[in-house]
Amino acid sequence: MKLIGVSLLLITTIIAKSQTTSYKFDFGINKAAKGYIAVTPTTTFSYKTGYGFDQGSEVQAIDRGGNALTGDYITSSKPFYFSVKLPDGNYDVKVMLGDTKGNSATTVRAECRRLMLENIRTDFGKLVTKTFTVHVKDSMIRDAKQAVISNVKLKPREGSYLHWDNLLTLEFNDSVPKVCAVEITPNKKATTIFLAGNSTVVDQSREPWAAWGQMIPRFFEPGTIAVANYAESGETMKAFARERRLEKIFSLSKPGDYLFIEFTHNDQKPGGNHLDPFTTYKQTIKEWVAGARKRGMTPVLVTSMHRRNFDSTGHIINTLADYPEAMRQTAAEEKVALIDLNAMSKTLFEAWGPEQSLRAFVHYAANTFPGQDKALADNTHFSPYGAYELARCVVKGMAEARLPIAKYLVKEKIAFDPAHPDAVESFYWPLSSFVTAVKPDGN
Incomplete structure (x- = not known):
C-alpha cells in the first residue's frame, strides 16, 4: 500500500507539471472563434479533456448570429458549473457576459461558493468583460523542486468540497446568466x-x-x-x-x-x-x-x-x-x-x-x-x-x-x-x- 501511495503522488506530480495552464473557451453552439476552444451544452467535464460542465449542470446555447465569439452564449435557469483541470496556484479569469439581443444578470463564484463577481448586469444588446483572480489548490505539499513530500490531512467531508482537487470550478448564477467566453491565465x-x-x-x-x-x-x-x-x-x-x-x-x-x-x-x-x-x-x-x-x-x-x-x-x-x-x-x-x-x-x-x-x-x-x-x-x-x-x-x-x-x-x-x-x-x-x-x- 505504501508503494501504491508513493506512485500516486509521483503520477500527480507529473500530471501537474505537464498540464496546460492557459485556456480560451468560446461558449455557445457555433464554431469557436479563432484561438478558442468550443464549449457547447454537450461539453461535459472529463479528466481526459480537462474541462467541461460539471456537477450535473443543465445548460442551453442561444445563437444570435454574427461574431463567432459574441454572437452566441450559454445560459440556464439554474446555477451551472464549469470546471478546468489546473495545478495549484493563482489564475486570472476573464469572462465575457451579455447578449447582443437581450439583457443579462450574472453572479460568478469559484470553488466552494467564493464570491468573485456580484450581480453583473448588462443592458439590452450590451456585452461586458470582467476579470477576477482566483487561487486553486490541491492537498499535496511540494518542495522547491515541486516534488511531492507530504500532504494535508483532510477531514472526510472535505472530499466533497470543490477545492483540494486540482480543478478550478466556476459557478455561474443569477436571474439571467449569459456567458459568451472564459479565458484563464496563470498569475505569478x-x-x-x-x-x-x-x-x-x-x-x-x-x-x-x-x-x-x-x-x-x-x-x-x-x-x-x-x-x-x-x-x-x-x-x-x-x-x-x-x-x-x-x-x-x-x-x-x-x-x-x-x-x-x-x-x-x-x-x-x-x-x-x-x-x-x-x-x-x-x-x-x-x-x-x-x-x-x-x-x-x-x-x-x-x-x-x-x-x-x-x-x-x-x-x-x-x-x-x-x-x-x-x-x-x-x-x-x-x-x-x-x-x-x-x-x-x-x-x-x-x-x-x-x-x-x-x-x-x-x-x-x-x-x-x-x-x-x-x-x-x-x-x-x-x-x-x-x-x-x-x-x-x-x-x-x-x-x-x-x-x-x-x-x-x-x-x-x-x-x-x-x-x-x-x-x-x-x-x-x-x-x-x-x-x-x-x-x-x-x-
Missing part, C-alpha cells in the same frame, strides 16, 4: 493573502452557511490579490498545524504574501487542542508570526468575532473570555498589524439588535431549504448576508491598519460603519445548488 505576480482560521473564516461549501473568508475576494481589484482560504470548520491552531495546513501555506508562499490568522472559538474549549489565552495561545501565535516572517510574509492578526449572545439590555455578552485581548497584546508585542474584528462585531451585532441579527446568522424555519425538516438556530455561524457584512468589517480593518494591500481594495467598498450596516433588504445572494441542514463543526 499577484500578492497572495493566505487565510488560516476556523468555520467563521472558511469557504463554506453549502447553503445557507457562509463565512467572511469566501466574501473577501469580491473586494479586491482584479489581477492584484489572490485570496487563498485554507481555513476549515472545527479547527484549532494545534489541529491546523498538525494536519499540515500551515505547512501547505508556507510551501506555496513567496516574499510579499500575507498570512491572516483568526482562531479562538475552538481553541478555548477543554481537551487536547486547548490553548490558554495568555500563555500557550499567545506563544503559538508568536511561533506562526515568526514562521511567516522567516519566509518574507506579512502576518496579520484578526481577533475573532463574537457569538450572537445578547443580554437583557441588547448588549453582546462576551463568550470568548480573554482570547481577543491576548491576541491584541500579541499584536502589540510583536509589532504585527491587527484587525479587531471582535470589537467591530460587537458594534455590528448591537446595531442589528437581538431580532434583526437573526438574519445575519443561520436561523431559518423548518422546510426553508430542501431536506431541512427542522428549524435551524445557530448563533455562531453566518448567513451569506452576515458573512458579507463581516467581510466589510475586515476590509475596513485592512484600510485602518494601512496595510499595503489596501491600495488594491475596490474603492467604493472601503467605507463602512459597523454601527450602520447595510440593510438586509439590499443584499442579494442567488442560492447555489448545494444545500445542507448539517451545522459546520465548531461552535
Whole structure:
C-alpha cells in the first residue's frame, strides 16, 4: 500500500507539471472563434479533456448570429458549473457576459461558493468583460523542486468540497446568466493573502452557511490579490498545524504574501487542542508570526468575532473570555498589524439588535431549504448576508491598519460603519445548488 501511495503522488506530480495552464473557451453552439476552444451544452467535464460542465449542470446555447465569439452564449435557469483541470496556484479569469439581443444578470463564484463577481448586469444588446483572480489548490505539499513530500490531512467531508482537487470550478448564477467566453491565465505576480482560521473564516461549501473568508475576494481589484482560504470548520491552531495546513501555506508562499490568522472559538474549549489565552495561545501565535516572517510574509492578526449572545439590555455578552485581548497584546508585542474584528462585531451585532441579527446568522424555519425538516438556530455561524457584512468589517480593518494591500481594495467598498450596516433588504445572494441542514463543526 505504501508503494501504491508513493506512485500516486509521483503520477500527480507529473500530471501537474505537464498540464496546460492557459485556456480560451468560446461558449455557445457555433464554431469557436479563432484561438478558442468550443464549449457547447454537450461539453461535459472529463479528466481526459480537462474541462467541461460539471456537477450535473443543465445548460442551453442561444445563437444570435454574427461574431463567432459574441454572437452566441450559454445560459440556464439554474446555477451551472464549469470546471478546468489546473495545478495549484493563482489564475486570472476573464469572462465575457451579455447578449447582443437581450439583457443579462450574472453572479460568478469559484470553488466552494467564493464570491468573485456580484450581480453583473448588462443592458439590452450590451456585452461586458470582467476579470477576477482566483487561487486553486490541491492537498499535496511540494518542495522547491515541486516534488511531492507530504500532504494535508483532510477531514472526510472535505472530499466533497470543490477545492483540494486540482480543478478550478466556476459557478455561474443569477436571474439571467449569459456567458459568451472564459479565458484563464496563470498569475505569478499577484500578492497572495493566505487565510488560516476556523468555520467563521472558511469557504463554506453549502447553503445557507457562509463565512467572511469566501466574501473577501469580491473586494479586491482584479489581477492584484489572490485570496487563498485554507481555513476549515472545527479547527484549532494545534489541529491546523498538525494536519499540515500551515505547512501547505508556507510551501506555496513567496516574499510579499500575507498570512491572516483568526482562531479562538475552538481553541478555548477543554481537551487536547486547548490553548490558554495568555500563555500557550499567545506563544503559538508568536511561533506562526515568526514562521511567516522567516519566509518574507506579512502576518496579520484578526481577533475573532463574537457569538450572537445578547443580554437583557441588547448588549453582546462576551463568550470568548480573554482570547481577543491576548491576541491584541500579541499584536502589540510583536509589532504585527491587527484587525479587531471582535470589537467591530460587537458594534455590528448591537446595531442589528437581538431580532434583526437573526438574519445575519443561520436561523431559518423548518422546510426553508430542501431536506431541512427542522428549524435551524445557530448563533455562531453566518448567513451569506452576515458573512458579507463581516467581510466589510475586515476590509475596513485592512484600510485602518494601512496595510499595503489596501491600495488594491475596490474603492467604493472601503467605507463602512459597523454601527450602520447595510440593510438586509439590499443584499442579494442567488442560492447555489448545494444545500445542507448539517451545522459546520465548531461552535
